[in-house]
Amino acid sequence: MTIRFAAAWGGATPAIMRSLCRSAPLGAVNDNHRMLTVRRIARRPARVIAPVEGDGEILTEALRHFGRHGHAAAAKARSEAIAAHTGGDHKGRDRWIAICRQLDRRMASSCELSLLSEDG
Template sequence: MQARQGALRRVRVENPAPEPEVLHAALRQFAKHGIGAAEHARNQAERAFFAGDRSTYRWWLGVCRALDRRMAAILARRAEKSGGPG
């Protein structure tokens, strides 16, 4: 039982729940764009990234992460490599 609780604690630390505002935005994205919601959020994040808008990039990255953690991780790695907002 203790091992299970420890594992759950590690999962929560490694994968924190999105902020309520981001989760709400992700749900709205999904309602509007369906299965393509994460891709749309990624595109918005990329647009903000290339415009140099750091806060909007982070917002959309968070929405993307709430919808598709892997897609967001790839986007964040690419952004980090290019030395832009991140």
Template sequence: MSIRFAAPKGAIRNRMAASRARLSRLRPANDNAPPAIASGDAALAAALRHFAAHGMAAAERALEQAEQARIQNDAQSFAWWVAICGQLDRQMARRISQSAP
């Protein structure tokens, strides 16, 4: 006995409204949330160099640098290292930026 698969009769309609469908294409489906840490191409390039130097421990090293900058009250360096950490591990960067005074 053979099995035949056929499309249902009648028009197949999209159940999602057109405006909602357009909004769903603005963000990739695998993103949980927009990045909390703003960073650009310079931070990405620095994060890649940092990863090349430190390997899998690069995010922890960037976190240590950010904490050191916070201890020294260097807000610009702190933001830079948080951005690099955010490129490597978004959750870790979010935690340290939330704990910042």
């Protein structure tokens, strides 16, 4: 969910403009730059963990998981995926990675790559 700030208008300019440093650039920075994404995809192994069916169910599970664990939910889902992988439960691993992906895409991708590199 995007949160937008709208400053109160004080005459012709917003009140916040008087307090901002004019020499500092105010441009937003996108940390998901396209070139970084392209480089990461190029390094991916040929075999990728299959997506889990039923995205609506995964979203519901991810929201419930977030409700139980709060901001640590993605890390907990990653831990569950690693535990399932260690136990040989590939369906469980895929499900937990899908839940982690709903909460933190980068964490899920790095977990997925590390688990695939362990398989060989």
